[in-house]
Amino acid sequence: QILVTDLSLDTGVQELLVKAEQEGIDTAFQRAREQEPHCKFGLTGVCCRRCLQGPCRITFNGNKGVKRGVCGATADQIVARNLLSLIVEGATPHVEHAREVLHTLLETAEGKAPYEIKGKEKLISIGKKLGLTVDGVELDKLAQEVALTALQDFQQQSGVSHWLRLRAQDQAIEAWEKLNLLPSNAHLEIANAINKTAMGCESDPVSLLLAVMKMGLVEGYDGLHLSTDLQDVIFGTPRLVKTQYRMGVIKEDYVNIAVHGHIPMVSEKVLEWSRKLNNQAIALGAKGINIVGVCCSANELLMRQGVSVATNYASQELAIITGALEAMVVDAQCIMPGLAQVAECYHTELISTLPNIKVEGASYVDWTPEEADKMGEEIVRRALAHYPERDQSKVRIPADTTEAYAGFSVEQIVELLAALNEADPLLPLIEAVAKGDILGVVAIVGCTNPKVKQDWANTEVAKELLRNNVLIVASGCSAHSLGKNGLLSPDGLQYCGEKLANVLRAIGKANGLPALPPALHMGSCVDNSRIDDLLVALGNRMGVAVRQLPVAGSSPENHSPKALSIGTFFIAQGVDVHIGVDAPITGSPLVEQALTADKGEFPVTTDELFGGKLIYEEDPIQAAQTMVARIIQKRKALGLVC
Ligand code: SF4
Ligand code: FE2
Numbered sequence: 246q247i248l249v250t251d252l253s254l255d256t257g258v259q260e261l262l263v264k265a266e267q268e269g270i271d272t273a274f275q276r277a278r279e280q281e282p283h284c285k286f287g288l289t290g291v292c293c294r295r296c297l298q299g300p301c302r303i304t305f306n307g308n309k310g311v312k313r314g315v316c317g318a319t320a321d322q323i324v325a326r327n328l329l330s331l332i333v334e335g336a337t338p339h340v341e342h343a344r345e346v347l348h349t350l351l352e353t354a355e356g357k358a359p360y361e362i363k364g365k366e367k368l369i370s371i372g373k374k375l376g377l378t379v380d381g382v383e384l385d386k387l388a389q390e391v392a393l394t395a396l397q398d399f400q401q402q403s404g405v406s407h408w409l410r411l412r413a414q415d416q417a418i419e420a421w422e423k424l425n426l427l428p429s430n431a432h433l434e435i436a437n438a439i440n441k442t443a444m445g446c447e448s449d450p451v452s453l454l455l456a457v458m459k460m461g462l463v464e465g466y467d468g469l470h471l472s473t474d475l476q477d478v479i480f481g482t483p484r485l486v487k488t489q490y491r492m493g494v495i496k497e498d499y500v501n502i503a504v505h506g507h508i509p510m511v512s513e514k515v516l517e518w519s520r521k522l523n524n525q526a527i528a529l530g531a532k533g534i535n536i537v538g539v540c541c542s543a544n545e546l547l548m549r550q551g552v553s554v555a556t557n558y559a560s561q562e563l564a565i566i567t568g569a570l571e572a573m574v575v576d577a578q579c580i581m582p583g584l585a586q587v588a589e590c591y592h593t594e595l596i597s598t599l600p601n602i603k604v605e606g607a608s609y610v611d612w613t614p615e616e617a618d619k620m621g622e623e624i625v626r627r628a629l630a631h632y633p634e635r636d637q638s639k640v641r642i643p644a645d646t647t648e649a650y651a652g653f654s655v656e657q658i659v660e661l662l663a664a665l666n667e668a669d670p671l672l673p674l675i676e677a678v679a680k681g682d683i684l685g686v687v688a689i690v691g692c693t694n695p696k697v698k699q700d701w702a703n704t705e706v707a708k709e710l711l712r713n714n715v716l717i718v719a720s721g722c723s724a725h726s727l728g729k730n731g732l733l734s735p736d737g738l739q740y741c742g743e744k745l746a747n748v749l750r751a752i753g754k755a756n757g758l759p760a761l762p763p764a765l766h767m768g769s770c771v772d773n774s775r776i777d778d779l780l781v782a783l784g785n786r787m788g789v790a791v792r793q794l795p796v797a798g799s800s801p802e803n804h805s806p807k808a809l810s811i812g813t814f815f816i817a818q819g820v821d822v823h824i825g826v827d828a829p830i831t832g833s834p835l836v837e838q839a840l841t842a843d844k845g846e847f848p849v850t851t852d853e854l855f856g857g858k859l860i861y862e863e864d865p866i867q868a869a870q871t872m873v874a875r876i877i878q879k880r881k882a883l884g885l886v887c
Pocket of ligand 2: 507540541722769770
């Protein structure tokens with residue numbers, strides 16, 4: 246007997262899981278249990294399906310069983326190849342995301358797409374850093390130049406990624422150059438990586454692991470940074486917003502539309518048209534149109550528009566099970582195919598929007614930059630048409646909501662700190678770190694995974710770190726876990742060590758707030774770039790490399806390959822990365838040690854080469870303590886109070 250209280254920490258999700266069972270509807274939570282026990286060959290990475298002589302499954306514990314595939318491939322080779330494939334699959338959706346954003350910017354600049362350039366300052370600062378002429382140049386012209394420069398990162402056959410040069414620290418570029426890791430063109434790098442993993446191609450596991458690290462840089466710069474930068478140019482840079490979390494944000498007396506996925510060009514247009522057509526909902530007897538977010542579409546609209554968040558990845562199906570969604574609009578990444586089956590049980594229309602990403606069982610209202618308004622209007626009109634079809638007997642919306650703050654772009658953080666020191670805003674933060682009032686900074690990022698009790702590991706890691714005076718920055722679905730549980734609000738100060746709490750009160754007070762929340766929500770998964778920007782800004786101000794900073798990253802409930810590719814990017818920066826669900830690497834002692842061992846245990850470790858390593862730990866308290874120990878180690882190396 247599985248108890249719903251073991252599946253999720255979110256009482257609203259628990260309530261809906263009971264409803265789902267009563268109505269005979271399957272969700273990811275049950276399906277995850279049906280898959281147990283999981284295949285050990287798959288879990289450890291030693292299952293190879295690269296050719297038709299296989300599939301080959303070789304020993305996962307080094308002794309019992311077959312030691313080589315039909316072609317002679319060893320565990321080290323198979324695991325390294327599989328890992329590279331996985332990292333490519335993690336990075337590619339972000340690279341494609343970035344490419345869609347740059348085309349939208351280009352078409353907007355050329356007057357072909359119905360978006361605006363709201364982030365004038367960001368555009369000018371990027372233009373300057375790219376070495377473009379900025380003074381006296383019209384905004385549209387500059388936006389076009391910036392977009393065309395970005396496009397070179399998908400076209401050039403040699404040279405270094407412009408976005409890497411734009412955003413990376415000089416000392417990091419130097420170190421990566423020595424290892425021949427500087428990417429040139431994101432698409433070319435992806436093709437090269439797939440070519441390496443193809444049957445009968447690369448088999449040197451060390452070279453494959455270096456390709457993994459290079460793919461991490463592709464992810465970081467032409468995925469994350471490029472997406473965030475150009476999204477800020479189009480939609481504006483986020484500023485502090487207040488919002489509500491949990492299923493209770495779905496409102497019974499409104500026409501409800503959930504936006505789910507990652508692409509703000511879709512969700513922003515749905516929001517815009519919901520405002521334009523709000524009166525039509527009133528004409529239908531509703532109080533208006535209510536947009537709620539799921540996953541990172543939620544983060545994008547939350548960060549810039551303060552839109553409330555219904556739920557995160559693992560419970561996406563349950564938002565429909567409230568019976569009160571007229572439409573769920575999806576674009577790309579983290580869209581469960583199971584949504585279609587759930588939507589069929591209600592009046593909810595599942596609408597897929599990307600011409601390249603079709604969802605079986607969904608209707609299609611295609612987004613293109615030029616047709617964005619048509620898409621937005623059509624989607625909202627369809628939702629309005631479904632409102633009278635709602636079956637009231639099937640509606641049950643869990644009541645609770647939780648207050649949260651978000652919108653912590655680096656620009657916003659600097660502005661808040663400027664209230665303490667206008668001339669040198671980062672200094673108060675650096676002084677607090679130096680004195681030990683802030684022991685370090687950890688980014689809690691990534692997913693929820695139905696293998697883990699939803700939101701539990703994310704919040705437990707955060708609370709243990711806060712108790713140790715570690716400041717949290719957050720993104721993605723993990724930020725939603727923290728939001729649902731009060732850690733994105735000043736109320737979360739109760740979990741902080743006294744020193745950290747005092748710092749947060751001081752910054753808050755200088756800005757007319759009771760305190761800053763203990764976890765600063767920095768945005769969507771692509772906005773992990775903002776976390777990187779913050780680290781680079783701190784490193785540069787302190788005159789040290791990012792790898793020296795007392796910081797770490799943590800993804801306690803990781804499910805997506807994207808979490809691993811983002812983690813790879815941070816390891817390449819020299820930041821330790823904790824995961825709570827293991828990567829499929831333990832079948833190869835070489836790969837496992839290269840990524841997770843301390844210096845000296847293996848001839849080549851990421852710790853030695855980059856200054857960061859992978860930490861796998863299921864127990865959230867232990868994970869937090871391991872990160873704290875490493876933070877103290879890095880503090881000692883910097884000569885800081887411990
Ligand atoms: Fe087996 Fe080698 Fe083919 Fe992989 S590539 S399936 S190990 S024969
Ligand atoms: Fe995401």
